[in-house]
Amino acid sequence: EDQVTQSPEALRLQEGESSSLNCSYTVSGLRGLFWYRQDPGKGPEFLFTLYSAGEEKEKERLKATLTKKESFLHITAPKPEDSATYLCAVSNFGNEKLTFGTGTRLTIIP
């Protein structure tokens, strides 16, 4: 059974204070690791897909990295509009579903 654990559960940062969110996973044959952003009461918004260890992807102030056991979402000089819940999910070969973690609730204080 695939498992995803995200930490911390919640994170409060001052505007401009960089940090990282962690996603640890156990999966039988990783097909992809996905990061989503979710605002309250809305559907998850796709951010990144990572397929193999060592891969990195960037989008504005966000950078996602992947190892064989975990992924990090680095946020550089965050702004209040980056406040959201960030979800990590995995899929494995032969399995169509996404298995999600419970998310990290990020709050950026002006």
Next chain:
Amino acid sequence: DAGVTQSPTHLIKTRGQQVTLRCSPKSGHDTVSWYQQALGQGPQFIFQYYEEEERQRGNFPDRFSGHQFPNYSSELNVNALLLGDSALYLCASSSLSYEQYFGPGTRLTVT
């Protein structure tokens, strides 16, 4: 380019009733997945439809059923509603890339 759309936005039902939720996939996508998200939790996979067939199912009872139409749109039906079925129901569409794009969700409240 329209993204994934879902209807209705909100729904209030009584225990024991039945509900139907609808989803239209992103243009160019042929696969639809449904997820249930309880408050403070990550989405949980219900099932996935491809070529009008249920391709995979998660750990949900038979009260949850679905359908996919020739235009790739999909419905989720839930019978004999329980209080515990109250949640945000999310539809996601995808194609060969396996990246799933989510709609805005339907908030179901069972009283």
